[in-house]
Amino acid sequence: MIQIDYKDKRPLYEQVEERLRALIIKDVLKQDEKLPSVRALGVELAINPNTIQRAYAQLESNGFIYTVKGRGNFVASKTIWEDSEKKEILEAIKTAGKKAWQVGIAIEEVIQCIQNVYSTQEGGAG
Amino acid sequence: MIQIDYKDKRPLYEQVEERLRALIIKDVLKQDEKLPSVRALGVELAINPNTIQRAYAQLESNGFIYTVKGRGNFVASKTIWEDSEKKEILEAIKTAGKKAWQVGIAIEEVIQCIQNVYSTQEGGAG
Amino acid sequence: MIQIDYKDKRPLYEQVEERLRALIIKDVLKQDEKLPSVRALGVELAINPNTIQRAYAQLESNGFIYTVKGRGNFVASKTIWEDSEKKEILEAIKTAGKKAWQVGIAIEEVIQCIQNVYSTQEGGAG
Amino acid sequence: MIQIDYKDKRPLYEQVEERLRALIIKDVLKQDEKLPSVRALGVELAINPNTIQRAYAQLESNGFIYTVKGRGNFVASKTIWEDSEKKEILEAIKTAGKKAWQVGIAIEEVIQCIQNVYSTQEGGAG
DNA sequence: GTGGTCTAGACCACC
DNA sequence: GTGGTCTAGACCACG
Numbered sequence: 436m437i438q439i440d441y442k443d444k445r446p447l448y449e450q451v452e453e454r455l456r457a458l459i460i461k462d463v464l465k466q467d468e469k470l471p472s473v474r475a476l477g478v479e480l481a482i483n484p485n486t487i488q489r490a491y492a493q494l495e496s497n498g499f500i501y502t503v504k505g506r507g508n509f510v511a512s513k514t515i516w517e518d519s520e521k522k523e524i525l526e527a528i529k530t531a532g533k534k535a536w537q538v539g540i541a542i543e544e545v546i547q548c549i550q551n552v553y554s555t556q557e558g559g560a561g
Numbered sequence: 562m563i564q565i566d567y568k569d570k571r572p573l574y575e576q577v578e579e580r581l582r583a584l585i586i587k588d589v590l591k592q593d594e595k596l597p598s599v600r601a602l603g604v605e606l607a608i609n610p611n612t613i614q615r616a617y618a619q620l621e622s623n624g625f626i627y628t629v630k631g632r633g634n635f636v637a638s639k640t641i642w643e644d645s646e647k648k649e650i651l652e653a654i655k656t657a658g659k660k661a662w663q664v665g666i667a668i669e670e671v672i673q674c675i676q677n678v679y680s681t682q683e684g685g686a687g
Numbered sequence: 688m689i690q691i692d693y694k695d696k697r698p699l700y701e702q703v704e705e706r707l708r709a710l711i712i713k714d715v716l717k718q719d720e721k722l723p724s725v726r727a728l729g730v731e732l733a734i735n736p737n738t739i740q741r742a743y744a745q746l747e748s749n750g751f752i753y754t755v756k757g758r759g760n761f762v763a764s765k766t767i768w769e770d771s772e773k774k775e776i777l778e779a780i781k782t783a784g785k786k787a788w789q790v791g792i793a794i795e796e797v798i799q800c801i802q803n804v805y806s807t808q809e810g811g812a813g
Numbered sequence: 814m815i816q817i818d819y820k821d822k823r824p825l826y827e828q829v830e831e832r833l834r835a836l837i838i839k840d841v842l843k844q845d846e847k848l849p850s851v852r853a854l855g856v857e858l859a860i861n862p863n864t865i866q867r868a869y870a871q872l873e874s875n876g877f878i879y880t881v882k883g884r885g886n887f888v889a890s891k892t893i894w895e896d897s898e899k900k901e902i903l904e905a906i907k908t909a910g911k912k913a914w915q916v917g918i919a920i921e922e923v924i925q926c927i928q929n930v931y932s933t934q935e936g937g938a939g
Numbered sequence: 940g941t942g943g944t945c946t947a948g949a950c951c952a953c954c
Numbered sequence: 955g956t957g958g959t960c961t962a963g964a965c966c967a968c969g
Contacts (some may be wrong), residue, residue: 708936713915773918776909781926781930787903788930790895796903796926801927805920
């Protein structure tokens with residue numbers, strides 16, 4: 436399902452969280468679909484279930500999944516996280532843009548870079 | 562000179578490093594200008610000199626400052642870090658752009674956002 | 688595991704770093720093998736764990752090992768450092784060769800010296 | 814006469830020593846020629862005379878110059894340092910060669926590298 | 940138990 | 955005075 440990179444310096448739970456969030460955003464995991472249990476995913480990734488638990492807790496508090504006691508974890512509706520996620524990403528773009536301006540990168544170069552990304556993604560994945 | 566945010570969860574030395582790097586990039590600290598001594602800055606920020614030392618060491622190994630034993634730390638020439646810094650920033654923009662594409666933000670909105678940043682910066686500071 | 692030379696004037700962390708790097712290069716420490724913990728090696732060498740920590744940090748930033756918080760330090764893949772290491776060594780040979788030329792050592796003598804080293808190594812270890 | 818690089822991390826006195834040693838080895842400074850006084854060189858390089866003094870002391874203890882109280886410092890005879898200098902350089906070549914062997918650099922490549930240095934030097938300087 | 944950060948205080952080399 | 959190293963001891967985050 437997902438892949439752990441032990442050479443990544445971030446904590447494991449953060450990696451698990453990021454990977455799952457990506458799957459949800461890309462709609463690989465559909466709304467109301469059940470996620471693997473903490474134990475199952477723990478076994479699959481050879482990771483302590485506590486670590487998986489923590490990743491799930493983060494995802495829940497960010498609105499990406501919801502938990503039903505005794506049943507498991509399920510993908511939440513897009514409507515819950517979509518707006519805040521978009522806002523966060525635009526914020527990141529602003530910050531990066533500011534830095535680009537500071538080191539004197541021309542706006543044309545930045546826009547060119549963005550257009551490259553979009554055309555590559557649409558061509559490669561779409 | 563700089564300000565520490567104790568609510569920030571990143572390590573102190575990283576904050577100090579980031580703040581000083583920003584000052585150097587914005588050309589507030591000019592080439593060959595002397596930085597405050599580790600002890601002086603330590604006192605000013607109420608931080609242990611060792612922590613300042615670590616920040617300076619990082620800045621040096623990234624080419625932003627150079628150190629002369631017994632004399633102090635000085636701002637290095639732009640030419641040393643300029644290229645790698647630009648590359649890093651464009652990389653950040655790519656990453657952010659990718660995420661924007663994934664959550665379905667239109668490219669026009671991203672470009673609009675960038676243009677806002679540039680016009681604000683040029684008007685406000687330039 | 689390794690040996691500290693207190694007559695050596697270089698800092699302790701640099702010695703530790705050098706010794707471990709040598710073990711990695713010689714393939715005594717294999718890829719993904721776990722290094723001793725900072726505390727354990729500190730006890731073994733009668734050195735403060737912070738000093739070991741610094742050596743490990745340097746090795747990591749040079750790509751010789753990778754660190755997983757809460758797990759330990761592990762030997763990285765050769766492919767990461769191999770090229771830069773080779774370049775560095777050839778640079779050292781150039782510098783030494785230049786000096787040899789300056790004091791008037793004949794090229795034949797230098798080559799003879801190199802050949803001795805290689806035949807000794809291949810006979811003694813290989 | 815010589816040039817100081819403030820971005821060089823080695824102590825100043827070591828740089829001064831190295832530069833002067835190079836001039837002596839290359840025979841730019843001939844035997845029994847007078848070196849500038851510590852004060853004069855200090856002024857020229859905008860360096861504390863104590864630092865120059867230390868460099869001269871090192872050069873003297875290594876046999877490259879000799880001091881006559883009240884007269885100044887003079888270049889010593891080649892015969893004094895030539896042998897030890899050669900030995901030291903060959904030692905450096907051995908060490909570098911050993912490292913080259915360890916990372917698997919072919920002996921042909923090392924020899925090629927040496928030959929390049931020699932032909933370049935003889936062509937460029939002679 | 941693992942690494943990572945931080946402090947306080949010491950000592951050294953350099954200028 | 956400057957930076958650089960080292961120690962001892964503490965606390966935190968991670969698994």
